[in-house]
Amino acid sequence: MGKPIPRNELSPAQISPPLRVVGLMSGTSHDAVDAAACELRLAGDTLTLTPLGHLSAPYPPALRSALVTALPPARAAMETVCRLDTGIGQAFADVAARAVAELCGGHADLVVSHGQTVFHWASDGGAVLGTLQLGEAAWIAEATGLPVVSGLRTRDVAAGGQGAPLVGLFDALWLAGRPGTAVALNLGGIANVTVLPSAVQPGLPVAEPVETRTFDTGPACALLDAATLHVTGGRLAFDADGGLAAGGQVLPDLLERLLDDPYYARPAPKSTGKEHFHLGYLLDRLGPTPPGAEDLLATLVALTARTVADAVRHTASEVVASGGGIRNPVLMAALREELPDVAIRTSDELGVPSQAKEALAFAVLGFHTWHGLPGVLPGATGARRTSVLGSVTPGLGGRFPPGRTTAVGPPGRLEITGSV
Template sequence: MLSDRQPAAGSQSPLRVIGLMSGTSHDAVDAAACELRLAGDTLVLTPLGHLSVPYPTALRADLMAALPPASTTLETVCRLDTGVGQALADVAARAVAELCGGRADLVVSHGQTVFHWAASDGGVRGTLQIGEPAWIAEATGLPIVSGLRTRDVAAGGQGAPLVGLFDALWLAGRPGTTVALNLGGIANVTVLPSASPRAWSLVEPVSSLVELVETPLAFDTGPACALLDAATRHVTAGRLAFDADGALAARGRVLPDLLARLLDEPYYARPAPKSTGKELFNLDYLLARLVPTPPTPEDLLATLVALTAGTVADAVRHTATEVVASGGGTHNPVLMAALREELPGVAVRTSDELGVPSQAKEALAFAVLGWHTWHGLPSVLAGATGARHPSVLGSVTPGPDGWYPPGRGAWVGQPTRLEISRPV
């Protein structure tokens, strides 16, 4: 909710938090700074700015070369863990200086996902994010919350997507059924209940994951930009990293036979909650489906746009009255137009319209998750990821002064809503 209201007098002092995010596109580190203050049962978020810093060219090349389906060595993983950690540290230090005026309290680092171990039965056995947080603590002098996905996996959850809590607090109470959509490398959605903000619980388990009127549900729908970007690099021999403004796709036509082969992927039929990644949706996966006659680059990109729009729409068309989209895919007008065409009668807008910059949304979401961890509060919704119970997520790397969180129940309660407040 976007509000001009300032936090009430006597409310909790603000915590200045920096969220760091590098998603499945593996191209840059996004940093978003904000002040978070609890006023009653409302968490008030005041954005302080965001920046996006590309990975160093050599580091990104080494990272891409090591990702599945390629093989790698433990030495390479160690080198990448250090290199990504140092890149995150550099961006965090910049964010403290440029976005926070030199003063921040906490950094929340998502790290870089390099493997998401989704088993054939749909369960997740493990997930690996690299980018050692000690480098960030050393560079900033601040405590770091990191490793947020693993605890949810240990509790039987998918570990992804984790933005459900942010979406539920931020968008609850909107009329109809709102779906928050992120178009990164992988597309994920949070489906919110068509009920009042207090008609569902943040912490109580639910009896049925399909009872969307009772609980939010978060899951990956399939590829968003992962196959689009991989195809663009392939057909341009690396000259283009992505299809800017959907220019190639706009000149192509959707190939029904190819689209049918792409849609014949068992993942799409699996029930939610579910998660996936580039372990499945990668260039080799795509090339295997381009036989016997490879399409033109334009037709390939047009068909992949149709795949992304169609699989997102299929996941939400029977529930959504509104879709609020964020992520890099929102900058592709061809993709957004295809999504609107697939969802007639559904309002499709970007998170920018509601006060959350689409490029910074995930980094802000992880800042909010880290705020919860810092205060010993669960930061995953009951039932949303399939976990047996909600968990306090992540680990804390102390700053040089050994500063640790105060512990659960020390002085805050669980927020039930999130307001986006304009900076003074």
């Protein structure tokens, strides 16, 4: 990407008014709603993001219990889906209202809601046929009075894309110009990566992808959390600080059985979810003599580290990690062992709080929708074309995004200013 034009050389028409945006996210761990607020301004091809803060609110226990009970491989009645859609929408609305009041000083322009993914419909061949996120946006618009962008994944799926991961645009703008080949890694329930085209670095032994690629590598915390809940009889929801895994040994035979899943051999772009990687899937592969708790967790840590490393080891010179998995020191140590020649750091070191990163990424996607700009990069998700993402629920008085203007073009880089 070229050198940015100095702000003092831009005409007023080339500088967008600041937009104060709240991004809302709940991932595949489905335990809480995260909100991140920021101010975004586009000057020339540089999008400047100023973080205003972030917060997280757990789902009400009854709502989370109903959600967990309804998720695949369980089958849910339409009444259950309707109740969840309303309950999740109201939970997101409460968090959005708090974010506007507490993080934005009572004033914001736009809310962007990822919603809660409850099903990601992928065929046996890997094509995504549909995706469902619950959390009706009307509850958010009613609670805040603001326009709400939601349903961002579906348009990409309709255009033939995977619909996931959608953080590729944010990662590509944010990490543009990093030396070598930068890879953004998110260790949520599912691990996903964004592999950027290589910067020109004479003598650096990395392959150069022709375009940004973004895809799910496989399970991260999904199987770890499911196994922890199972082996502790429900006492622990996750393996805090990798304590159980640290006391175990990797079981080579079990690891090979787990690695034998055809998903790992599929070419990118690809996506997956808990429809595939769930407790029943794991129990089916344990064999007649289940391993001890510590050995099972150690082996699942090795599975995540190996599958992430296999996806990037021949390209990455740097991995920038975020997501709940970075708080597991055993997992991070296993990843560094798999990639000894790759610099591995967290997004916090580059100015983006790891807990807020996905919510900030969806805020940036909402900024693009507001201005009628595509929210995906060519080729990144496998879609036939890039698309403006999401549906818009008008705010109070019918407030609605203005659409594409000739003055505002797509940004080429993301600059983070300040930090909270």
